[in-house]
Amino acid sequence: MDGAADGAGVVGSVDAGAQKERVVTEEEWLQKWEAGKTGFHKEQGHPLLQKYLDILLNGRRGLRIFFPLCGKAVEMKWLADMGHRVVGVEISEKALKEFFTQNGLPYREEPVPGTVGAKVLQSVSGNISLYCCSIYDLSSAIVGKFDGVWDRGALVAVNPCDRQCYASLMISLMEKSSSYLLVTVLYDPNKHKGPPFYVPESEVKSLFGNQCEIKCLQKANEFTDAHREWGLDYFLEVLYILKFVP
Ligand SMILES: C[S@@+](CC[C@H](N)C(=O)[O-])C[C@H]1O[C@@H](n2cnc3c(N)ncnc32)[C@H](O)[C@@H]1O
Numbered sequence: 001m002d003g004a005a006d007g008a009g010v011v012g013s014v015d016a017g018a019q020k021e022r023v024v025t026e027e028e029w030l031q032k033w034e035a036g037k038t039g040f041h042k043e044q045g046h047p048l049l050q051k052y053l054d055i056l057l058n059g060r061r062g063l064r065i066f067f068p069l070c071g072k073a074v075e076m077k078w079l080a081d082m083g084h085r086v087v088g089v090e091i092s093e094k095a096l097k098e099f100f101t102q103n104g105l106p107y108r109e110e111p112v113p114g115t116v117g118a119k120v121l122q123s124v125s126g127n128i129s130l131y132c133c134s135i136y137d138l139s140s141a142i143v144g145k146f147d148g149v150w151d152r153g154a155l156v157a158v159n160p161c162d163r164q165c166y167a168s169l170m171i172s173l174m175e176k177s178s179s180y181l182l183v184t185v186l187y188d189p190n191k192h193k194g195p196p197f198y199v200p201e202s203e204v205k206s207l208f209g210n211q212c213e214i215k216c217l218q219k220a221n222e223f224t225d226a227h228r229e230w231g232l233d234y235f236l237e238v239l240y241i242l243k244f245v246p
Pocket of ligand 1: 026029030040041042068069070071072073089090091092095133134135136152153154157
């Protein structure tokens with residue numbers, strides 16, 4: 001499907017080469033949060049998670065669910081309210097504090113043993129733990145393993161040169177029975193430098209395919225005025241479910 005014809009009537013092939021060298025620094029992300037340039041945040045949560053929640057949960061209760069590069073995603077509260085334990089990681093302390101205050105959740109802060117300067121912001125009720133550090137500072141020894149992952153705005157925000165490292169880390173954080181919902185985006189990368197970065201299906205396969213069964217659940221046309229302003233003609237979100245090969 002890589003950039004070729006799909007449900008949205010997109011035709012033609014694309015070359016991600018123009019994005020391969022692009023690097024967005026942590027400082028740039030922090031500046032976006034300081035300046036309120038957070039158009040990626042969805043006040044109402046993500047409709048694809050709502051729609052495919054049953055597939056993520058697979059009838060299981062009391063799961064540990066990981067939100068990589070979580071921002072202040074409101075879906076973390078949805079899942080915690082359903083009785084799951086949520087763990088997120090985000091470099092912006094402002095984002096994490098806004099998550100708790102905007103959702104009316106009291107929290108406390110603690111240093112994270114085994115890290116240099118990372119802290120965890122934890123809801124007083126104990127079921128939401130958000131690590132304030134780079135995801136690359138985490139390991140299963142620090143955060144444990146997860147039954148489920150919601151990856152929206154995460155792999156697509158990772159610098160292309162860091163994708164392999166990110167994917168290996170994510171695999172190391174999954175329980176064998178884990179379900180991993182991954183949202184990628186497709187658009188013409190010659191027209192927008194990212195983030196979000198264009199991640200074709202072939203790359204999802206090369207990153208995760210050795211360990212996981214990968215199934216595409218939906219391709220959704222998400223084209224908006226903001227994408228038109230970026231000079232794009234189309235913008236698709238693609239949802240995959242990843243499960244360990246038995
Ligand atoms: C596109 S936003 C998506 C946020 C969230 N997943 C959502 O759906 O709203 C990407 C987030 O990743 C954070 N980020 C970037 N690099 C990071 C890193 N190395 N470790 C942790 N967070 C990071 C940014 O501050 C930003 O909030």
